[in-house]
Amino acid sequence: MFPLYRRFVFLALLNCTFAASADYRWQQPSYLVQAFTQVALRNEYSQQGRVVRRWEKPIRVWLDHKVGDKSLHADLVRMHITHLSSLMQHPISFVSSPEQANLKIVFTQQRDWAEQIGQLFGEKAINVMHGAVCMANFRVNSRYEIESAAIIIPVDQARMHGKLVTCIVEEITQVMGLPNDSEAVYPSIFNDKTPESLLSGLDGLLLKMLYSPELRSGMTERDVKPFLNKLIRNWQNDGTIKTANRDIRSGELYPLLGY
Incomplete structure (x- = not known):
């Protein structure tokens, strides 16, 4: 955990926000299915895809620092990938060389x-x-499994817009297999009109859907809908949807930023 003075440095430097929405339409089953379709089965800059794309192998992360604040950036990335790994139940770790x-x-x-x-x-x-502040891309194999990904964050530009944390959170999350931005999905980091710097409860559910054991890379919208409907019914019964906003704040970034 960071010393108290560093927390204030974070807050002053990054100017991040996290707003809990009072609109709970996103908790409706039909909304959740449609949100998954928009974010996971569409592409921001292309009409290609329209199938599930996700990592099937462990994710191995290399940080390439061409600017200062190496420890700051590494800590922010570590906090977020630890949270993602927990949500997805998928292994993500740092490696010691770019070749790995x-x-x-x-x-x-x-x-x-x-x-x-x-x-x-x-x-x-x-x-x-x-018009972009940061960028990411991933590549899939013939089975639509994500095999590699890269993210580029121009730190001075991100800080100028108050979006350093947003870039880290959004771009890493998108290369997990949620590549599309959509104004139809709210509240979400994938909606540019949502004042979210961190994952919302809805975003957490989308990640859990994508990495559900019932889904696999290459499945179409028609393939996934029966599984999603069943999963969402189970979540309604066990309270997963109702507590999603509270549960998402288990990540280390939330208390660090004052939530």
Whole structure:
């Protein structure tokens, strides 16, 4: 746990927000299924996909620091991937070299951002960087299993917009297999109009759906709906949906940011 003075540095520097919504429409079964469809089975910049894409193998993370504050960034990433691993029940760990990694997270500067996007994502990705604060991408194999991913965060740009934590949380979560942003999903970090810097209760449920043992990579919308309907009924009965907003705050980032 961070010393108290560092917590104040975090809050002043990152200007993060977390707002609990009083609108609980997202707890309705039909809303949850539709939210999963929008976020997991769609692509932000392409109509391709429309199937479940997720990691089937352990995720091995390498942090590439091209700027200062190495320990700060590492701590933020560690807190979030620990939370994700718990929600997904899927192993995520750091590795000691880039050769061992299948998820690379680059902390860089805005002046070098375009060059690094071209190197990691390809030259075409540079065309969609304008207006973005940070970027991520993942690659799948023929079975739609995610095999590798990369995230680029220009730290000076993210801090200028007060979105360093948001970039870390949203981009890492998206490369878990929830790649699409949608204004139809609220409250969620995948909705640009939601004042969320951290995962909402809805986001936690979406991750649990995606990594449910009943689902597998390559399943279509028609394939997943019966399993999701059954899972959501079970969650209604055992209280998982009702307590989702409270349970999501078990992550270390929440008390760190004052929640």
